Amino acid sequence: MKYKRILLKLSGESLMGSQQYGIDNARVLQYAEEIKAVKEKGVEVAVVIGGGNIFRGLSAEKSGMDRAQADYMGMLATVINSMALQNALETIGVYTRLQSAIKMEQICEPYVRRRAIRHLEKGRVVIFGAGTGNPYFTTDSAAALRAIEIKADVVLKGTRVDGIYTADPEKDPSATKFDTLSFQEVYAKDLSVMDMTAFTLCDENNLPIIVFDMDKGGNLMKLIDGENIGTLVK
Numbered sequence: 001m002k003y004k005r006i007l008l009k010l011s012g013e014s015l016m017g018s019q020q021y022g023i024d025n026a027r028v029l030q031y032a033e034e035i036k037a038v039k040e041k042g043v044e045v046a047v048v049i050g051g052g053n054i055f056r057g058l059s060a061e062k063s064g065m066d067r068a069q070a071d072y073m074g075m076l077a078t079v080i081n082s083m084a085l086q087n088a089l090e091t092i093g094v095y096t097r098l099q100s101a102i103k104m105e106q107i108c109e110p111y112v113r114r115r116a117i118r119h120l121e122k123g124r125v126v127i128f129g130a131g132t133g134n135p136y137f138t139t140d141s142a143a144a145l146r147a148i149e150i151k152a153d154v155v156l157k158g159t160r161v162d163g164i165y166t167a168d169p170e171k172d173p174s175a176t177k178f179d180t181l182s183f184q185e186v187y188a189k190d191l192s193v194m195d196m197t198a199f200t201l202c203d204e205n206n207l208p209i210i211v212f213d214m215d216k217g218g219n220l221m222k223l224i225d226g227e228n229i230g231t232l233v234k
């Protein structure tokens with residue numbers, strides 16, 4: 001196994017599947033199966049999920065809402081997604097714990113770093129909900145922060161595209177994919193990997209990032225096996 005402990009970041013939008021909004025349970029189950037497979041190989045798995053399929057603070061601000069209020073709503077959306085993934089994992093027999101950065105005693109544990117590490121050591125999948133617990137941040141920042149805190153070996157950012165390209169491959173057909181990039185190259189070429197807050201956090205703490213296509217079955221396992229798919233930033 002190339003990695004012993006991973007932090008998997010899934011965007012909220014990816015949970016929509018082919019829908020325009022909300023949660024496609026078939027897609028969530030598919031992700032749960034992928035996670036189960038790598039967990040059964042002995043990899044410790046922590047997950048951070050976005051909330052963009054339900055609510056995004058920045059978009060709400062554009063239509064007139066107070067940004068901080070909207071961001072808290074976005075954080076609650078990530079908890080809804082986290083609960084959906086938790087349900088899917090437990091349906092297929094994977095032990096999980098959901099820890100939230102905002103206290104919600106009836107549905108999840110509060111975020112406690114040492115406890116999260118203990119859960120991982122015991123083989124439970126730990127899902128971190130409510131982002132960082134602070135407005136003006138994103139779930140990419142939460143993924144970077146939690147990964148550093150729990151000393152994950154890598155952040156795996158699952159997206160719809162299979163890596164980082166010279167331009168947006170959905171808009172520019174001549175765009176080509178990078179296999180590996182340094183943090184400095186990403187700054188110099190002005191590429192978008194994560195938002196800058198999240199990205200610099202990874203850079204300053206020597207945390208490698210792999211951007212890959214999570215929707216393609218078996219890709220997560222390939223990464224764990226050390227196959228060179230997606231784009232590695234280190």
Ligand code: UDP
Binds near residue numbers: 051
């Ligand atoms: N959010 C926040 N602080 C955080 C993480 C998330 O305020 O630490 C809010 C923010 O409004 C964001 C929303 O939650 O728009 C959903 O998260 P994000 O946009 O990162 O989700 P994704 O794009 O990955 O689906």
